[in-house]
Each structure stands twice: as C-alpha cells, then as structure tokens.
Amino acid sequence: MDQVLAINSVCNKITGNLPSIDDPKAKHLLEEILNDLQVFLDKGIDFKEVVDNLDDSILITDSKGKILYINPSYEKNTGISAVEVLHRYIKDILDEGNLFTGGATLDVIESKKKVLRLSTVVKYNPPRVAYAIGVPVFDDQNQLKQIIVNSRPILSLKALQDDYARFLEEAKSIQEIDTIKIITNSNQDMDRLAKRMVGSSQTVENIWKIIRLIANTDATVLITGESGVGKEVVADEIYFNSDRFDKPFVKVNCASIPSNLLESELFGYEKGAFSGANTNGKTGLFELANHGIILLDEIGDMPLDLQAKLLRVIQNREITRVGGTKPITLDIRIIASTNNNLKEKIAEGTFRSDLYYRLNVIPIYLEPLRAHIEDLELLCEHFINIFSQKHNRSLKLSKSNLNIMKMYNWPGNVRELENIIEYLVICCSGNAEVDNDMLKSILGLSKSEVSSKAFDLTKSVEQFEKQQIEKVLSITSNLREAGELLNINASTISRKIKQYGIEYSKSR
Known part of the structure; x- marks a missing residue:
C-alpha cells in the first residue's frame, strides 16, 4: 500500500509540472515515465472483471447520457436487461417511464458534480426504490467524459445492523420501502390519510365488520386475495383500530429478502454468529415489533425450513437469535398476507399445513376490484385527491370516463387503478376532460369491446x-x-x- 501511495504521489507531481516544461524532449520523457508508472499500478488488475463481480449495480454513460455499460448485478438487482438499455439515452428511457424513474445521471450532466438521488425501478410490481450515487469522470481537458452510477436498494438489509432509532430516522426519509417498513407514532396519521380502505359496497362493508370485531384482539390474521387488492391497506386498518396503534408496526416482504438472510433478519443474531456478522450482534424484526404488530407479507414464499421456526414462534410467542441459546419472550400480534393459494401450495408440498392452520385463525379474503366495481368512483376520487396534492395538479373525470373504466377488468386491481389515476393527473392536467379514446388506449379497450360490454346482457x-x-x-x-x-x-x-x-x- 505504501508503494502505491508513493507511486501515486510521483504521478501527481509529474502531472502537475508537465505544463510548465518547455523542453519537448524532457516533456516527452516525463510522459513516458508517467505512462510506465500507470501501467505498473494497473498491472495484474482487470478492472472490468472487478466491476463485473461487484454486488452493487453499476451503470456507465457517456457525457450525453448514452448508456455504455451495465454490470451483471445491475441486471440481477433491477430485472432490466442489457438489451433494454445499452446504447440508449437515459432521458429517452425516463420519458418512456416503463423501466425506471429518477436516478443521478442527468443531474451529474447538469451539475458536473457527484450527486446522490433516489431511483425507482417501475418494472417491478410493486416498484423497488434504490439510492443512486452518480460520479462524473473528466478527461485531460477537464471536460466531462463519462458518468458512473452506483446504486443499491434503499435501506438494504445491511443498513438494518444499526440501532432501532437510527433505522427509524432513515425510514422517515422515504415514503415507501419495498422490503421492510416500520410505522411509529410520528407517522401514523400520514400513513392513515394516504392509505385507507375506501368504498361503500357490501364487499367493503363486510371487511369493515370483520376489522371492527377483531381489531382489539390478539388473534392471528391471514389476509388473502389477488395482487393489488389492498391486503396491506386492510392490515393498516387493523393496526390503526387496535389497542396497539401506539406501538411499532413492522412490515416485512418475505419474498424480497434473500432466503439465506431471512432468518437472521426476522430473529436477529448474536455477535460472531456467522462470518460477516455485525460484531455487536443484531436485533431481529420480531424484537423490533415487540408489544406491537408484525405483518408478514407474501408469507407463501417463505422457505420451508423457516416455516417450521415461524410455527414455533406463533405457538410459544418467543424467539431465539441465530447463534444464541436464550429464548426471548414476545408480546406480539401476527398478521400474514399472500396472493398465493396456500391450500394449493400445501398440496404441492411447498407450504406446511400446520403453519397454515396456525395463521388462518381469522381469514380475510379480499375480492378483486371487478367484483365490487361500484366502488370505482369513490376510489378514483380518493386517488385524485392524493395525487392532485402530490403533484399540484387537478383532474376531473367525466361520467363517460368512469363508464369506460367500469368496463375494464382491472387485473391489477386497486393498485393498477391507483397507477392509472396518477398517470392521468400528471398527463391530463389542465385539459377540460380526459379524452375517451386515449383512456381506452391506456386500458387496452377497443371501441367494440366498450360498446358491447356496456349493453350486452x-x-x-x-x-x-x-x-x-x-x-x-x-x-x-x-x-x-x-x-x-x-x-x-x-x-x-x-x-x-x-x-x-x-x-x-x-x-x-
């Protein structure tokens, strides 16, 4: 390391003095020495191989934002392939809006400085949020040559190694965390206003009846239904109407945490439990939720070996940290949710039947939006209010707009409707009304489909x-x-x- 520093120091001195040397021969000799030293420093290091093997996502563009390179981890972490982005301009991709939004590249081009920004991969459902660090690279004439962007998922599991208070401070800085979320007293009201169960149909009223009956109990709840029907919203309503509403509410997406990390994240670990572990050990998410509620989202994707350990937690209300021997008693309520058919997974041998019956104490099935389409108008009004405030724009849907939307099947359910409304608020703001043909195009409905569906009994x-x-x-x-x-x-x-x-x- 001392040799590297010494050689770097010599290189810097040569570089700094080259402009002041008038003798061409001396200048040429120093340039050759500088090149030789640089080769010596780089000897034996294949930098592309190094970047190809990093866990972080790396993206490199030219000075205009044209993507020149992404490493394998970028494809793995984002689900975006090289074919989709290479040799394309960042601005064009952002304008299309179907791969990712945000990021650091354009800000680096504008400021010529290192920047840190949020980026959202919208190709995933739900979208994944990451923080991106953009670094400018300059040529010998101090002109912008390339931009290197390094990104990681926001609040990655490694970041949870610090204490609970610090984690909460970081959690407040973003609106959504796709893997883990903790609600505390300070942000209850904000979450309740932004995400609440909306509707006047019998379907929604039936759910409310169940929530009112079970909210103040400690009974375990299993919420099922298609993707996007609002399972997390129902879990929120149970929490806000319970006697634990002033205690922690920890939300864990079991599908997005790597299986080899899930046990240590849920149950924590003692110091020295495994290679790479925090030297002080770590508090698990069950402990963080103690005296409150934990939501295990996508429970159907939990590995079988961990299902057995979760079963013991539910039965005994205690955990043991990885590498530990002392049980930790819990006062906790468990809510689980999934869009999988757990009975089918039991038949396939991928989900334990005993765990299913432990979770299925209070079953709540959420019907798809198409089964209570009469709630669509209230949902539209709700989302328009939210996104009008967020984007400082206005939108009004006509009766014919709403009729067209009622003809659509909504395979993505309420989440899909939410995304459509945000799009309309942003793109149709200021218009007298939303064009019906454009709306049909967005929903993928033909004129014949709309007319026949409207009146065909x-x-x-x-x-x-x-x-x-x-x-x-x-x-x-x-x-x-x-x-x-x-x-x-x-x-x-x-x-x-x-x-x-x-x-x-x-x-x-």
Missing part, C-alpha cells in the same frame, strides 16, 4: 359467472367442493373453466 352474465367461479376455486381444494358451493356438478365447473379460460392448475 349475455356478456355481463358470463362475466359475473366467471368471477363467481374464480372466487370459489380460490377458497376450495377441489372441483367437488367448488361444485357444492356453486350448486352445480364438478363436470360443469370443468367445462366452464375451459369456456372462460380460467387458470386452474390443480390435478385432482
């Missing part, structure tokens, strides 16, 4: 029939059980599954 009956069959299939184990609930035989259901193209992979 047969189509409406078929749509309702399909929804009912899908709902019953999601809560039963086989076609015989489904037939008993629907009051038809199993062969009729099998025919309807083929007729409506319903996804049903169970083999009975």
Whole structure:
C-alpha cells in the first residue's frame, strides 16, 4: 500500500509540472515515465472483471447520457436487461417511464458534480426504490467524459445492523420501502390519510365488520386475495383500530429478502454468529415489533425450513437469535398476507399445513376490484385527491370516463387503478376532460369491446359467472367442493373453466 501511495504521489507531481516544461524532449520523457508508472499500478488488475463481480449495480454513460455499460448485478438487482438499455439515452428511457424513474445521471450532466438521488425501478410490481450515487469522470481537458452510477436498494438489509432509532430516522426519509417498513407514532396519521380502505359496497362493508370485531384482539390474521387488492391497506386498518396503534408496526416482504438472510433478519443474531456478522450482534424484526404488530407479507414464499421456526414462534410467542441459546419472550400480534393459494401450495408440498392452520385463525379474503366495481368512483376520487396534492395538479373525470373504466377488468386491481389515476393527473392536467379514446388506449379497450360490454346482457352474465367461479376455486381444494358451493356438478365447473379460460392448475 505504501508503494502505491508513493507511486501515486510521483504521478501527481509529474502531472502537475508537465505544463510548465518547455523542453519537448524532457516533456516527452516525463510522459513516458508517467505512462510506465500507470501501467505498473494497473498491472495484474482487470478492472472490468472487478466491476463485473461487484454486488452493487453499476451503470456507465457517456457525457450525453448514452448508456455504455451495465454490470451483471445491475441486471440481477433491477430485472432490466442489457438489451433494454445499452446504447440508449437515459432521458429517452425516463420519458418512456416503463423501466425506471429518477436516478443521478442527468443531474451529474447538469451539475458536473457527484450527486446522490433516489431511483425507482417501475418494472417491478410493486416498484423497488434504490439510492443512486452518480460520479462524473473528466478527461485531460477537464471536460466531462463519462458518468458512473452506483446504486443499491434503499435501506438494504445491511443498513438494518444499526440501532432501532437510527433505522427509524432513515425510514422517515422515504415514503415507501419495498422490503421492510416500520410505522411509529410520528407517522401514523400520514400513513392513515394516504392509505385507507375506501368504498361503500357490501364487499367493503363486510371487511369493515370483520376489522371492527377483531381489531382489539390478539388473534392471528391471514389476509388473502389477488395482487393489488389492498391486503396491506386492510392490515393498516387493523393496526390503526387496535389497542396497539401506539406501538411499532413492522412490515416485512418475505419474498424480497434473500432466503439465506431471512432468518437472521426476522430473529436477529448474536455477535460472531456467522462470518460477516455485525460484531455487536443484531436485533431481529420480531424484537423490533415487540408489544406491537408484525405483518408478514407474501408469507407463501417463505422457505420451508423457516416455516417450521415461524410455527414455533406463533405457538410459544418467543424467539431465539441465530447463534444464541436464550429464548426471548414476545408480546406480539401476527398478521400474514399472500396472493398465493396456500391450500394449493400445501398440496404441492411447498407450504406446511400446520403453519397454515396456525395463521388462518381469522381469514380475510379480499375480492378483486371487478367484483365490487361500484366502488370505482369513490376510489378514483380518493386517488385524485392524493395525487392532485402530490403533484399540484387537478383532474376531473367525466361520467363517460368512469363508464369506460367500469368496463375494464382491472387485473391489477386497486393498485393498477391507483397507477392509472396518477398517470392521468400528471398527463391530463389542465385539459377540460380526459379524452375517451386515449383512456381506452391506456386500458387496452377497443371501441367494440366498450360498446358491447356496456349493453350486452349475455356478456355481463358470463362475466359475473366467471368471477363467481374464480372466487370459489380460490377458497376450495377441489372441483367437488367448488361444485357444492356453486350448486352445480364438478363436470360443469370443468367445462366452464375451459369456456372462460380460467387458470386452474390443480390435478385432482
């Protein structure tokens, strides 16, 4: 290391004095010495190989923002392939808005300085937030040559090694964390206003009835339903209406934490528990949620070996840190959620039946938006209010706009509606009204689809029939059980599954 520093010092002295040397021969000789020293410093180091093997995401552009290189970790961490971005300009990608937003490149080009910015990978659902550090690289004439952007997921698991108070301070600096979120007294009101259950349908009223009955109990809750139906929102309402509302609420996305880290993140570890562990040990997320509530989102993706340990936690209300021997008693309420059919996963052998029955004390099934489409207008109004304030813009939907939206099937449910409304608030602000043809284009509806769906009774009956069959299939184990609930035989259901193209992979 001393040799490297000494050689660097010599190189800097030569570089600093070269402009003042008039003798061409002497100047040329010093330039050759400088090049030789640089080769000596670089000898044996393949810098591309080094960058290719970093865990951090690395992106390099030219001075105009044209992407020249991304390392393998960038593709792994973001899900964005080299084919999608190489030789394209950052500005064009941001304008399209379907890969990522934010980032540091354009700010570095403008300021010519190192910057730190947030970047959101919108290709994922839900989007993933990361912090990006952009660094300018200059040529010999001090002109911007390239920009190197290094990024990591926001509040990565390594960042949780510090104490709880510091973690909370970092958590307050962002609005969404895709893996772990902790709600405390200071941000309860903000979260409750931004995310609350909206609707006046019987479907929503039934959920409210359940919440009012169970909120002040310690019963374990299992929330199921398609992606985007609002499972986290229901968990929020249980928390805010419970007697634990002034205690921590820890949300964990079990699917986004690497399986080899999940146990130590949930249960914590003692100092020296494994190579690379924090020398002071670490408090686990169950401990952080003590006296409060923990939400285990995407519980269906939890590894089998960890399911057994979670079962013991639920049974005994105590944990043992990785590398530890002393049990830690917990006063905690557990809420789990998933968009998987856990009965199907039990049949496949990927989910423990005993854990399922421990979690399924209070089952709450959330119907898809298409099953309570009458709530769409209230949801639109709710999201318009939120995004109008956020972006300082206004939007008004016409009756015909709302009718078109009611014809759509909403496979992404309330989350998809939320994204559509934000898009309309940003892109249609200032217009007298949203153009119907543009709205149909966004939703992927043709004119013939809208007109036929609006008045065709047969189509409406078929749509309702399909929804009912899908709902019953999601809560039963086989076609015989489904037939008993629907009051038809199993062969009729099998025919309807083929007729409506319903996804049903169970083999009975």
